[in-house]
Amino acid sequence: MIPLTWYLALSAVLFTIGVVGVIIKRNAIQMFMCIELMLNAVNLTFVAFSSYFGDLTGQLFVFIVMTVAAAEAAVGLGIIIAVFRNRESLDVDEASVLKY
């Protein structure tokens, strides 16, 4: 069988790719999708631990995380639409008024 560490390593790789994407991307939608990728990497860790240790809690937590991700998608895309309506662009470098 596959050792648990393989799943953890795969999850770490996916999470790191998501972090890199959030850092280097400037398009708001692509940053949003990288955040979803990070959430999925954490979900993989939860499910792997849950089924290897025979504990139900991890998979229930994944269920809750998916719900929160769906809510986050709705609100986040609403924010993206509002920003686009004001600025005609999705470049997050241009939406920097709060810095000053």
Next chain:
Amino acid sequence: MLTVLLFILFGGLAVGCAIALVAQRNPLYSAISLVGVFVSLACLYVMLAAPFIAAVQVIVYAGAIMVLVVFVIMLLNVEEEVRRPVRLFHLVPIAMGLAAVLIGETAFILTLRGASGAPQAPNQQVGLTSSIGTGLFTEYLLPFEITSVLILMALVGAMTLARTATVARPETPGDFRPDSGLKLVADAAGDGGGAVIQPGKTEETGRAMAELQIERGEAAAPSSRPPRGEG
């Protein structure tokens, strides 16, 4: 070993799609890559004996959330990202060194802990839909209920954020509202000549407004046209 081959297949697919997600400049291609990640993760969940989570992954993530994202991409007509020169180039060697340290640390811990007493086969009973349903509606009922409140808040928030701000605009003089701009128009003539706006009486108010406009010369008097019969 079939399972090892399957893990390498789906894990490699997930990592490849994730790299494509970051590397693409067109957001729509990124979305397609993300769907690939979701589907291969669902296959991994099936291998982990978690069929319910796998189904929910496909339905909620690859179905609902990605449809929402693709809708927004299509709606906004997003342009491709332009390539820009790398800033802070002198920090790249430091970053690579720190990344090497982090990767070494992670690999050390994973190999070290892999030898210790973690069970080596997934539990087949935990991920069944019946056991998840039992846990969700008995022990974890409160988080489940709170989730519904969260979804309601997200619903209201999304509608509030994405709504177009409607401008209050009087259609007819009878549509008078205290906060609309109509009163200002009537008062602009000065103290004496303002028309009295009566809410709810469309015809009288309209006639008063028309007379006011004729007085000010903003509208032509009706005598220039043949008069129509009015009741």
